[in-house]
Structures are given as C-alpha cells and as structure tokens.
Amino acid sequence: MLGLKKKDLTLLGVVAALVIFAPFILNPFPADSAMAQFNAGYPDLMQRFVIFGIFAIGFNILFGLTGYLSFGHAAFLGVGSYSAVWMFKLLSMNVIPAIILAVIISGLFAMLIGFISLRRSGIYFSILTLAFAQMSFNLAYSVLTPITNGETGLQLTLEDPRVLGETATSSGGIPVTNFFGLEMRATETLNLGGWSFQFNAGYYLCALIMMIAFYISIRIFRSPFGLMLRAVKSNQTRLNYTGLNTRPYTLAAFVISGMYAGLAGGLMASMDPLAGAERMQWTASGEVVLMTILGGAGTLIGPVLGAGFIKYFENIFSKINENVLHQWFHALPDGIETPLVWVAEHFVGSGWHLTLGLLFMLVVTFLPGGLVEGGQRIGRLVRRRGESKKATQSTPAE
C-alpha cells in the first residue's frame, strides 16, 4: 500500500498512531497530581515535538544519507519563518499560502547556498555552511532590518495590509492564524476523571504535515535516488571514477532538506506568528544535528525520536529548580542532600544546556548510532540471553 513495503508501512502506521493519540500518551498523570509536571500533552509542546521532528527528518535526508554535515541548517528554518510571517502580513492569515511560500523561499535559498558549499566536502563543507548561516544571522540583525525587524523580531501589527484577509478583527485585535477559518489556537479539552486531555487544531495540522513529510522521507530512503545518496556517503571518489557526476544528487538532497527546514520554520510561524533572528543562530543548527545524532542518523525513525527526546527533556529540565530538588531529596540526611542538590542544580533550570552538551559528548562517544542503535543492542542482548538460556536447558550441566 502507498508504494511501501510491509515493514515501512508498519512503521508509518506506528508513528501515525503515536502522533494521533499523543494528547493521551503524553498525559499519563492526572492534572492535579504531583507528577503532573512531567506531562507533556499540552498544545505548545506537542507542536514543538512535531515541528522539530520535521526539521530533523529533513536534516537526516542530507546528513544521514549523504554524510554531508551541515552546520547551518537553522538558516533555512529562519528564512522559512520570516517568509511565513510576511505572508501573514501581506496576504491573509490563512496558513497554507504562508507554508507554501516558506517552503519555496527556503528551497531557493538552499539551492544558492548548496550550489556554492557543495563544491567542497568534509570539514570544508561544514565550515562553508556555518559561514553562510552566520552571515545570514548577522545580516538579519543589521542591514536587513527593514525585512527582519532586527533584534525585536518580525511581528504582526494592526497596520498590515493583509490583501485577502482583514487588517484587524471587528473587535480591533490582530486576527489569528487559521486554516480556512479553523483557528490554529482552537483547543478542545476533554476532562476524564482526574485527567484533562487537550486537542489542538494547530497540533493536528502540524501532525498531518509531519506524517506527509515522514512518508516522503521513507519514499526517498527506499528510492534509487536514496541509494545513490548512500553511495555518495560510502565512497564518493569511487562514484566519481565510474564517470558519475554526484553533485546534482547531493544538491538535490541539500535542497530537499532545506525545504523541510523551511517547512518547519513556516509551521513554527503559523503556530505563533513571529520570527526572530535567533532562530538562525548556529547553536540552533547544532541542536538539530544533535537531535539527528541522538535518535540515530541514517535511520528513518531516529530523527523523530531524537527531536521528541530533546524537546521533552528541555521542557522538563528547565522547569526544575532548587526548591524542587530539595523536595525530591529531602528524605535523605542533610549531609547527603546538600551536596546532591548542589551537583544536580548545575544540570537543571537554566543549566539545561550543560546537560545537552554532556549528552552530546556521551552519545557521540559511546553510541554513535543513537537511540535506535541502543535499542537494537538491547534487543540483541535480550535475544542472546534467551538463546543462551535455551542452550543451557538443552544441555544439562552434568
């Protein structure tokens, strides 16, 4: 079905189920219990899960398949956000034209940058993309202020023309983003016993788009084009010696992944219509690299897992502060509690980036294949143990 093999179809089905039932799955604790702070089932965070999922899926098409490590992918995300917000300002508050423009503009931008950067490979490529991204970031902050609104970030105002829509609502406010009238912030709350589940229109739109993006990425992975990209990763020199020009293939991969990033940026602006230059900073580029690596570069599901993992822990870790830590450890004697809290508070709250950096180092050092490889290793271990048990059973000790 859908041109997929059975295994991929199952994977797609599992992801679809997870995404559709996410408001339930991410809300395992009753709303007023002490564990409610570990719930992640609220619209803002769920939107971020799927949007960064799209970003990471796109990055994986470039890095996972061709091995080209781009350190400037956040630039495309930023360009996508800016173009979407301009669409809201000039045309209408409907998200569809905004998203389409975001994808097109970032695709063109990626083509320009890719055309130059892909002349070099390896570390040169990483540095060229980094240079381009920093250049865009600097320009967005300085000269391009009429387009990007500099440090304040691009926002909607009451004076925007919005040719096809309305400049202001009848009550005099700025209109909200919508999908043919369905407001993105519309949320249904379902109260079930102690639990309250939230269903958000914006989330489901993002989720639908992510499923399409995921499907396209599976098709790319399984296509002859994907095979060619893998060949580039394993030995580009040999490909060149067979008389094949690899650059069109790598450029296509670069543009596709740039368009994915633009799509993510457009969605981000659709959920919350503002865009700032900090989205283009190279730490943002580093984050998507980390998501992909953490989940497992070159695997289908890895980037989605990595994005979810990082965004979830970012949210949880940033919420914890010293008082919470004291609450957790207060059963311990004071002599242990104080140093334990002292150590732990480095890693939580605003120290989340420290945890992120450490995680980065640990994953690259010990688990280069990411979570997917970790899962496979555990699976193999369990299976082997089961087999060895069987073996000992069949041959008695004495």
Next chain:
Amino acid sequence: MDAIILQILNGLDKGSAYALIALGLTLIFGTLGVVNFAHGALFMIGAFCAVTLNKILNLSFETVDPSRTDFLGNPMVVKTPYVEGWFGPEVGASIIDWSVPLSILFCIPIMLAVGFIMERGLIKHFYRRPHADQILVTFGLAIVLQELIKHYFGANQIATPAPDVFRGSFDFGAMLGMDPNVIIYPYWRLVYFAFAALVIGGVFAFLQFTTFGMVVRAGMADRETVGLLGINIDKRFTIMFALAAVVAGMAGVMYAPINSPNYHMGMDFLVLSFVVVVVGGMGSLPGAVLAGFLLGILESFASMNEIKSLIPGIDQIIIYLAAIFILLARPRGLMGRKGVMED
C-alpha cells in the same frame, strides 16, 4: 594615507587574536589530525583566567577605621585587599593593577592542565573516528565549558582593565611625522600585537630550532615512519595539544582588556577562526597566521564609514564573503598543501 594606516592598525589587534587561535587550531589539526571545535572555549577560559586572578587579587579583609566616618556617622569600614596588607599598599596596588599581564603566568599551568586532560581524556579516543564525530564531540565539549563558565561567572560581560600605564592612547601619526591627532591608537592594542608577534615567533622558533620541534614536524609529515623509528610520537603530540591550548589561553588573557570577557566570546571567535584556518589552508601554520592578519585588516577596512555607506552591512559579512571567494578560487586555501584534508 593616514586613513589606510589607521585601518591597518585597527585590524592588527583583531587579526592577532584570529592568528593566535588559528595557529593553535592548525597545530592540533596538523599533529593529531583532529578538528577541535572546543578551541574557542579554550580562548574563553584564558580570558576568564584573567578575570579570576583579578578577583582573587581583589579579595579584601575589612577593618574599622575610627578616624573616618561614613555618611551615617558610624566608623567607616575600610576594605583592604589582602595583597596590599601583605606587600604594603604601594606594591599591592601595583600588583592588582598589573593583574592582566600576571594572569599569563597564572593561565599557563591551568591551560596546560586543561589541554592535557582534554587530550588524554577525550580527544585520544577520536583519532580514528571520522571528522564529523570529532566536530560533534568537541562541539559538545564547547557547550559544556561555556555553560560551566556561565554558571559560575554569570552571563554578563566582566570588565577587566589593563594596567594603568597602557590604558591611554598615543598619537601614532605624530611619531611618523604626520599631523598630530590623525592616528590615535590605544597602547594596549599595540601591546597585544607585540605579544601576539612574540608568541607566534616563539612557536615557530620552537618548531624550527629545537630537536623536539623537529621531531614534531617530522611526525606531522609522516607519523607512521617516525613511530617506526622508535619515537613515542603520541606523547609529543599530546604536549603539542597542551601547547596549543596555552597559546589560545594566552590570547584570551591578553584580549580581556580589549573586549570584556563573556561566556560566549569563545564561540564568536571560533567560527571566525575556523574560517581563517580554511582560508589560510588546512594544516599550514604560516597560512593560518597570514590569513588571520589579512582577514583582521580586511574586516577593519570594511568597517570604514566610506565603505559602509557604499555597501551597507559589508563589515558584518566581509570575512565570510572573502572565505567563500577564496575557497572557490583556491580550494586548498592560500598556503594549503596537496594531500591535506582532501577527502
């Protein structure tokens, strides 16, 4: 003419910083073959060595001076730094005044230790891994170091003044026999340039004229053969890594008065330093130094008002534009050799 001299002078101090960091990066790359994204963090740690020493020297004890009163009429509490108590007020005050140059001595053991631990603890395991892995792990390390500094020193810039003698400016134009007040140049920037020239000269002399340096150069050219000759080349490369860390650290210490240290200064310099290394040619020490100064001067020319009014925003992107142009025209960089990083 005077405008040109002024811009060249302005470019020198930034160029010196680029050259010093790029020199360290190239040393590490040439010896160990590792792409070190944490090198900017080493530069930042150096700058914070200066901040720390300044803070330590300013540690004070409090005494009550009954002869003076504060604005409430109580006896005034006078803070005296310990060093003034120990060495007498005059010597103590001048020690505090000279805290930045003194920090160089303070930073050398620290940077040696940091470099040594980094190489033995982390980088060692990445010699045989792909460059992408090296970039990623050192990128993670850079984040960790940066966040630790942020945790202990805060996110704001910390002003670290240069010694009083060097705080002013001097009239460079008058010295050259031109009109006075045309080329005014701060003393400390000249000190920074002289210092950078000294360090760069020292590193080159060390590599060129000592037996140790000769072995290291041989190892850079052909690591395997040097190993086969019975020389423990790994040990020497570890020392070179620590040395590169010291160079970055000293560059950071001396840069503290020019630009007050903050936790992300390392990252800001790192991106540019990598561009410098690539422009100079991967693995070429003279190339790194040359490109550092060239790009520094280019940047200061681009920030002239005449040029900025012609092409707005050019000062922000000139280095990246130059890098793109050079990489496309001369893919190996200005002085890159064949066979280095040609994957």
